[in-house]
Amino acid sequence: MCVPNISEGTNLTVVEEIVDEIRKHKDVILQDYSSDLNHNRSVISYMGEPEAVLEATCHMAAKAYELIDMTKHKGSHPRVGAVDVVPFIPIRDVETFEAVEVARRFGKFVGERGIPVFYHEEAALTPERNKLAVIRKGQYEGMAEKLKDPAWKPDEGPAELNLRSGVTVAGVRGPAIAFNVNLNTTDVSVADHIAKAVRHITGGFRYVRGMGLLLEEKGMVQVSMNFDNPAKTPIPRVVETIRAEAARFGVSIAETELVGTIPLSAVEDIVKYYLQTHAFSSNQIIENALIDSL
């Protein structure tokens, strides 16, 4: 799966032309795309076999470099290039190392076009380049200067800003899951306490980001979370930690919400955890044969 972010979200004719490059590939399934006017940015989501996704991504990027001029780009979201960030996400039988190979082949393709490339997350060549926020620091406007620093020699392409196209970040990450737990109380300090207990930055689980919110119309509070690597920090473990923490305040879980999509592997983990069915495999799901027949 690939979820590139491109720096055009106002001229929808241009966005359609770029998305058309994905549509052209009959072996690639376009899942979704959306544009944000204020961010002046679009996110495209598609999937397929690794080779097909790589080819479609190269064609999509070539079209975006052709149509987007970063010297004229304005938008509220941090960005460094016309094709801003290209995360490849291994799903189903694809291993992380295979996705990294695809990301690096995409990076070489971009570098050869004279555009500097940084690899991030699982595709990063050095630990300092893991985090997108660190790479993006200074944004497009600061990149000419940043690239002069030997510490920021790009992983592919010239050590010099491509004025028209900027810089591209390519990498591999797990499929992030947005998952919220709603609690039977209106005391938002309970949600704050629990969010701090489970999120990585304040001592919690490594791959959880989160915050506490008041849901006024529901008369509940929410622990709103992102799971960045559900294989390593699975949802059920965090739900049970929240249940235990909430019980300390005499509060219970009212409901939970899954926002957007979840990979089948995470669903498999939920079933295994709660049913104690350690040998369960998503291959046992009848509909799986439909996918295997593709």
Next chain:
Amino acid sequence: MCVPNISEGTNLTVVEEIVDEIRKHKDVILQDYSSDLNHNRSVISYMGEPEAVLEATCHMAAKAYELIDMTKHKGSHPRVGAVDVVPFIPIRDVETFEAVEVARRFGKFVGERGIPVFYHEEAALTPERNKLAVIRKGQYEGMAEKLKDPAWKPDEGPAELNLRSGVTVAGVRGPAIAFNVNLNTTDVSVADHIAKAVRHITGGFRYVRGMGLLLEEKGMVQVSMNFDNPAKTPIPRVVETIRAEAARFGVSIAETELVGTIPLSAVEDIVKYYLQTHAFSSNQIIENALIDSL
């Protein structure tokens, strides 16, 4: 989905010829087929859009009627015809009434060939014909006599046994799930007690069949179950009932086992139940887009 049982399990050349009729349909996915020598019987499993499954099933049955002679059939499993029982199973977006329509169109096709047909389970026209065991009573050998009884006038075809092909039973059922719960004790009476508590016939849940077993090599006992309609009697509710019953004996659930396949809708129900995520839909599973693209 369709899982016909045909009365040939020893001559595998014949079985292959019959299965080939399914393979020929490129819109139908052959999942599995297996033959049992003692039963002299084969089970085929395939799926696809309702029209495609109906067409493939008619072709498969025609070939089976051509190649199998019931006057020569011997086998240990109860059976009434060359094409013995043809259960259609609605999965994904197919509703039960649509599957019933497919079963009835298949039944008409068979009846027009001069073979008596009984509809069972969800496709039954009268409650007495719901259960396969009741229809099958007397087997092939007793069918000539049974068909003379006005109470057993067939739903399609002549009220007279087709000597070569026998009788065919066609119907619609939910996807049965074989699911076992293993308990941390070697006292099989605990498993017996719990099996009786949860199975329909002794006062338990409507769509559960079950029995207690000793798992000697594991040092555990097992509540071995079949879920005949997981939409109406869902797995998690029964697991939690077993947990509560086991606790009365100071016994806990060691593990569970899912044997064979499970429909995606049942997996959805498990996630919703344990995560309290009432709005969860299997459409949120990333890989679902792969199926929708078919």
